[in-house]
Amino acid sequence: MKDENFNDNQMQDENNRHEIIQKIRESADKEKIPESLNPENLDRLLEQGKNSKGRNGKWRDAAADFAFRYWKTAGVAAACVILVVAAVNLMPLMNLNYRSENKADSAQSMDTSSEAAKQDTGAEDSAASGGDMGAEPKDSKDMAKADEAAPEKKSEDKETAEGYIAGSSYEELYEQIYTETENARKEWEQKRMADTGGYVEESGGSSASKNDAAASTEAAVAEDTAGTAAGYAAGGETDFSSTNVRTEGVDEGDIVKTDGSYIYTLTGSGTLRIVSADGGSMSVVGQTSLDDLTDSIQEMYVDGNTLCVVTSGYDSGLEWQGDETYMVNSRDFIRLYTYDITDKSKITLKGMVEQDGGYYSTRKVGNYVYLLSQFYPVYREDAEEAQPRLYVPSVNNELLDSSDVLYPAVPQMENGQLVISSVNLEKPDKIQESKSLIGASGRCYVSRESIYIFGEDYRGEEMRTRIVRFSYKDGEIQARAAGEVNGSINDTFSMDEYDGYLRVVATRYKDGWWGGSMSNSLYVLDDKLKMTGKVEDLAKGEQIYSARFMGNTGYFVTYRQMDPLFSVDLSDPADPKILGELKITGFSEYLHFYGENKLLGIGWETDPDTGERKGLKLSMFDISNPADVKEIDKMVLKNVDFCQAMEDYRSILIDPEENILGFSAGVYDRNYYELQGYYGVFTYNPEEGFQKLLYQSISKWMDSSGDELACVRGIYIGNTFYLCGSSGISAFDREKEYENCGNLEW
Amino acid sequence: MTDCKQLAYEARQGSKEAFAQLYQAVYQDLYRFALYVLKNPEDAQDAVAETVADAYAEIKKLRDSEAFKGWIFKILSNKCKRKLKEYTRKTEPLYEQEGSVRGDLDQDMQVREAFFSLSDEERFIVAMQVFGGYKSKEIGLILHKNHNTVRSRLNRALKKMEEILQ
Numbered sequence: 001m002k003d004e005n006f007n008d009n010q011m012q013d014e015n016n017r018h019e020i021i022q023k024i025r026e027s028a029d030k031e032k033i034p035e036s037l038n039p040e041n042l043d044r045l046l047e048q049g050k051n052s053k054g055r056n057g058k059w060r061d062a063a064a065d066f067a068f069r070y071w072k073t074a075g076v077a078a079a080c081v082i083l084v085v086a087a088v089n090l091m092p093l094m095n096l097n098y099r100s101e102n103k104a105d106s107a108q109s110m111d112t113s114s115e116a117a118k119q120d121t122g123a124e125d126s127a128a129s130g131g132d133m134g135a136e137p138k139d140s141k142d143m144a145k146a147d148e149a150a151p152e153k154k155s156e157d158k159e160t161a162e163g164y165i166a167g168s169s170y171e172e173l174y175e176q177i178y179t180e181t182e183n184a185r186k187e188w189e190q191k192r193m194a195d196t197g198g199y200v201e202e203s204g205g206s207s208a209s210k211n212d213a214a215a216s217t218e219a220a221v222a223e224d225t226a227g228t229a230a231g232y233a234a235g236g237e238t239d240f241s242s243t244n245v246r247t248e249g250v251d252e253g254d255i256v257k258t259d260g261s262y263i264y265t266l267t268g269s270g271t272l273r274i275v276s277a278d279g280g281s282m283s284v285v286g287q288t289s290l291d292d293l294t295d296s297i298q299e300m301y302v303d304g305n306t307l308c309v310v311t312s313g314y315d316s317g318l319e320w321q322g323d324e325t326y327m328v329n330s331r332d333f334i335r336l337y338t339y340d341i342t343d344k345s346k347i348t349l350k351g352m353v354e355q356d357g358g359y360y361s362t363r364k365v366g367n368y369v370y371l372l373s374q375f376y377p378v379y380r381e382d383a384e385e386a387q388p389r390l391y392v393p394s395v396n397n398e399l400l401d402s403s404d405v406l407y408p409a410v411p412q413m414e415n416g417q418l419v420i421s422s423v424n425l426e427k428p429d430k431i432q433e434s435k436s437l438i439g440a441s442g443r444c445y446v447s448r449e450s451i452y453i454f455g456e457d458y459r460g461e462e463m464r465t466r467i468v469r470f471s472y473k474d475g476e477i478q479a480r481a482a483g484e485v486n487g488s489i490n491d492t493f494s495m496d497e498y499d500g501y502l503r504v505v506a507t508r509y510k511d512g513w514w515g516g517s518m519s520n521s522l523y524v525l526d527d528k529l530k531m532t533g534k535v536e537d538l539a540k541g542e543q544i545y546s547a548r549f550m551g552n553t554g555y556f557v558t559y560r561q562m563d564p565l566f567s568v569d570l571s572d573p574a575d576p577k578i579l580g581e582l583k584i585t586g587f588s589e590y591l592h593f594y595g596e597n598k599l600l601g602i603g604w605e606t607d608p609d610t611g612e613r614k615g616l617k618l619s620m621f622d623i624s625n626p627a628d629v630k631e632i633d634k635m636v637l638k639n640v641d642f643c644q645a646m647e648d649y650r651s652i653l654i655d656p657e658e659n660i661l662g663f664s665a666g667v668y669d670r671n672y673y674e675l676q677g678y679y680g681v682f683t684y685n686p687e688e689g690f691q692k693l694l695y696q697s698i699s700k701w702m703d704s705s706g707d708e709l710a711c712v713r714g715i716y717i718g719n720t721f722y723l724c725g726s727s728g729i730s731a732f733d734r735e736k737e738y739e740n741c742g743n744l745e746w
Numbered sequence: 747m748t749d750c751k752q753l754a755y756e757a758r759q760g761s762k763e764a765f766a767q768l769y770q771a772v773y774q775d776l777y778r779f780a781l782y783v784l785k786n787p788e789d790a791q792d793a794v795a796e797t798v799a800d801a802y803a804e805i806k807k808l809r810d811s812e813a814f815k816g817w818i819f820k821i822l823s824n825k826c827k828r829k830l831k832e833y834t835r836k837t838e839p840l841y842e843q844e845g846s847v848r849g850d851l852d853q854d855m856q857v858r859e860a861f862f863s864l865s866d867e868e869r870f871i872v873a874m875q876v877f878g879g880y881k882s883k884e885i886g887l888i889l890h891k892n893h894n895t896v897r898s899r900l901n902r903a904l905k906k907m908e909e910i911l912q
Binding site: 013016017019020021023024025026027028029030031033034036037038039042045046048314358641642647648666668675703707710 | 762765766767769770773774776777778781782787791794795798799802824853854855857858861865867872875876877886894895898901902904905906907908909911
């Protein structure tokens with residue numbers, strides 16, 4: 001089980017987790033199971049179940065009520081989606097480590113992709129990343145078919161990503177969603193059976209382990225948007241912070257926002273508060289609650305006098321089947337509520353839209369909000385071809401047109417769909433445009449031009465990542481290109497679009513996920529997602545923890561025992577070059593450009609010999625010469641066990657122009673085993689290095705779960721720093737050494 | 747596997763026997779899951795009973811025979827979620843630990859106590875994984891959370907237990 005290529009520190013964590021899970025299992029195994037639940041008593045049990053339901057029949061009433069409302073308001077049947085997350089989608093995760101006997105087939109296409117890079121950009125059909133998907137001759141025909149099917153659409157816009165085909169009818173989609181995915185899965189299973197290994201993953205640990213790193217790195221970076229947002233305040237003079245986002249100019253939702261005059265907060269229980277903030281004096285001037293209990297809060301946007309709240313939910317509804325029969329149906333949805341907040345004391349709902357599927361992500365650019373959700377069709381046996389609402393997503397209770405559903409030319413095993421819609425906030429009751437992509441899942445990166453969806457593909461000998469690019473300007477969502485690269489992509493910061501090219505850093509697992517030799521690659525893809533250049537076999541035995549690109553230069557961190565920070569020259573898309581490699585102790589999980597020629601890293605300090613974690617580490621790199629990057633300062637906070645910055649980049653307060661950095665951290669009290677929460681604010685100057693401005697306990701807001709760590713946000717407006725938690729806000733005077741100057745509790 | 751497939755087929759055709767056999771294979775984990783999430787034996791029992799009744803009534807919807815466990819857990823997890831929501835509206839304290847002093851307990855009790863000290867959501871996530879065999883992505887879909895969030899919560903919860911149990 002011990003794998004040399006896997007870093008010991010992580011291995012240790014992994015073992016500890018397994019051990020705890022084992023302990024839970026063992027202790028639970030000794031629980032006495034009530035006699036009444038014994039299968040021998042099934043009849044009585046079924047009776048009891050029914051009765052007890054009668055007793056707590058509230059939810060049924062609610063469900064019936066819901067169904068009624070739904071019928072009444074929509075006049076369309078509630079989409080009937082049974083979301084049982086089971087075998088199909090997760091198969092790939094469960095048996096990652098099979099070794100296929102017939103190396104040839106899938107490996108081949110990958111080899112072509114490698115080759116392609118060496119050739120000139122013109123060699124389009126060996127087609128690197130386009131891989132086996134693009135070359136299908138049937139594309140063009142089917143795409144043409146799609147064109148005919150949707151004559152009302154602007155034909156010049158009908159260009160579909162190579163490798164994906166727009167549906168021409170619901171019947172065709174039915175075939176794709178059920179028959180083709182099933183075939184793909186069978187094929188894969190046969191291949192897997194042929195394998196000798198038969199490795200069964202234990203308790204999800206191993207597949208999670210890599211992604212843990214990935215997950216935390218998801219917390220990576222953002223361009224310094226703060227600067228941009230500053231100055232839009234009502235007064236025009238006050239600077240204030242804004243949500244740390246992936247791409248400058250592409251807003252992301254969060255639970256705390258400010259416009260320089262007011263602080264907007266959302267709590268998990270569904271309360272939206274508007275707090276006027278003038279230095280230390282704060283008061284709640286407006287408040288509203290989401291009355292729909294089925295909704296869970298995700299995030300919000302604030303733009304002038306418009307405020308949007310994104311929620312997700314799960315509903316059971318009863319569906320009339322005729323003959324006194326109802327069927328209980330359940331569905332996942334996300335909603336976008338748009339409010340007018342011109343009068344802060346009167347928060348007025350202007351409109352709401354709803355989209356099928358579980359919450360995935362959202363973005364806002366200009367007047368448009370983009371909603372991304374993951375939709376699962378009903379099981380095959382429940383699906384009727386004549387009822388497309390069972391397998392095609394609806395938005396605002398309206399079924400997507402078949403031509404708006406795209407399926408891969410080469411069938412995938414997954415039949416889940418990624419749904420992307422746009423909403424023009426001028427018309428907050430309407431979905432402007434929707435697209436659904438069959439077989440897509442994974443994560444997203446949104447540049448100013450494009451939405452990229454990327455997800456792992458485990459079918460081949462080696463794991464690959466599929467990437468699909470959509471354009472989204474002014475709410476018009478069009479699939480533009482699809483491609484594939486070898487390996488796994490750590491997070492949204494591991495991709496970057498610049499000047500028409502997509503640069504990607506990926507970790508390859510050549511001999512399968514767990515056992516094998518890891519190495520790292522850098523790929524440059526053109527706007528068709530075909531490979532133009534690459535560098536491979538970097539940092540063998542290590543994996544990517546963080547990355548950041550700026551113009552023609554890219555930086556990424558791999559780690560095993562030491563942290564090499566690579567810098568790469570991307571000025572020639574056909575010939576990217578590694579410029580330098582800096583080895584330091586520990587590793588950065590989040591990178592952020594910090595003023596001229598500086599790169600900030602947030603990560604962990606480790607012991608280079610044992611790999612043991614020694615504390616949270618802030619690093620400042622001098623990147624004035626990318627070929628010779630230097631770590632010029634660092635600060636280590638010992639004993640920090642968790643840092644929210646690495647879990648969710650949006651939670652970081654970072655504004656290089658204002659020279660301020662803030663995040664929450666969790667520390668286990670070694671005496672009482674209680675999780676203590678802190679919020680730290682730092683600044684940096686070349687003479688003195690990192691300086692602590694505030695290190696404030698947030699324990700007064702914490703319960704035993706420690707969830708508060710994820711909810712607390714630091715923001716600033718002018719000279720006041722505000723620490724916003726789920727049950728209040730504290731103000732600190734930035735001019736007076738962060739002296740506490742006001743508190744508001746609710 | 748084939749047995750299971752056959753059983754599921756029969757259950758779908760209306761065989762109570764077959765259903766009972768499918769149930770037999772999972773009921774202990776169902777109860778453990780409910781108990782560990784709800785912290786209350788009676789409610790756990792109710793939740794399982796309701797789940798079985800629902801599953802039996804809806805067995806026709808079971809698509810994939812191997813998926814019985816995942817399917818019935820999904821039903822149960824929704825019941826538990828609903829009960830947890832009801833709890834938040836109640837004011838009386840929930841299930842109190844039988845008063846014991848740390849150190850007096852044997853290890854299993856300590857583990858249980860440590861587990862019960864987790865938040866609702868953490869218990870839910872850990873139990874989904876331990877008893878239901880769900881992955882972060884699936885749990886995320888059920889809880890409407892990003893799977894990365896689920897993963898970090900899971901790790902945090904386990905880390906917390908590790909600290910407590912040290």
